[in-house]
Amino acid sequence: TSPNGQIFFSFDINGGHPEYAVQYKNQTLIEHSSIGLSFINNDLFGNDITIGKAVVSDGVEDYTLPEGKTSKVHDAYKEASIPMQDNKKRLIVFHVRIFNDGIGFRYEFPLQQNWNSYTLTDENTTFNLINNPTATVGFLENFLTSHEHRYDKMPLKDIKNDTLMDMPALFEFPGKTYMA
Numbered sequence: 001t002s003p004n005g006q007i008f009f010s011f012d013i014n015g016g017h018p019e020y021a022v023q024y025k026n027q028t029l030i031e032h033s034s035i036g037l038s039f040i041n042n043d044l045f046g047n048d049i050t051i052g053k054a055v056v057s058d059g060v061e062d063y064t065l066p067e068g069k070t071s072k073v074h075d076a077y078k079e080a081s082i083p084m085q086d087n088k089k090r091l092i093v094f095h096v097r098i099f100n101d102g103i104g105f106r107y108e109f110p111l112q113q114n115w116n117s118y119t120l121t122d123e124n125t126t127f128n129l130i131n132n133p134t135a136t137v138g139f140l141e142n143f144l145t146s147h148e149h150r151y152d153k154m155p156l157k158d159i160k161n162d163t164l165m166d167m168p169a170l171f172e173f174p175g176k177t178y179m180a
Helices: none
Strands: 007-014 017-024 027-034 037-039 043-045 055-064 072-085 091-099 102-108 120-123 134-137 152-155 170-173 177-179
Touching: 007 072, 007 091, 007 102, 027 177
Parallel strands: none
Antiparallel strands: 007 017, 017 027, 037 043, 037 120, 055 072, 072 091, 091 102, 134 152, 134 170, 170 177
C-alpha cells in the first residue's frame, strides 16, 4: 500500500503467469493485468513463473528540482522486491514502488551463471483498466509525428486494440477518480 494507505497494489501468479492489480480508495482501477518480457528467438519470460519471498521496505526520495513551483521534493514510498523465476531457472526481480500519488515498477536482472547474456526485444506489460473509463488521448498517425495534435475524449472501449496513442493519456473513472 502507499504510505497513506489509499493506493493498493497486489501481485500474484495466476496459472504460472505473473499478474498485478491496482485499487485506489478501495475502487479497483486495474485488474488481472499480466507482465512479462520477450527475448530474442521468441523466448518469453512470463510462463511457468514461481515467486520467492518478497522483501518490503519503506523509503523516502529527497531531491532538488532546478525549475518549478517548489525546489525541494520529499516523497515517501513503500517498495516491494519480488523475485521471479521461470522453468529455465532464470531469475528476475520485480520491484514496485508505491507513492501516495502513483506507482512505478521495474525489472532487475541479477548476475547469474546460467544466464549471463540476453537480448530483450519487448516488454509485455498489460493495463486492464476496468469500468470503461473516459480516455483523453492524442492519436498518432505513425512513429514519426511531431507530437503536436489535439486530444480526443471518448470511452476507452471505443479505442481499438493496437491503436497508436501519444503519452500522456488520462483516464477518468466513475466518482471523479483520475489516472494518467
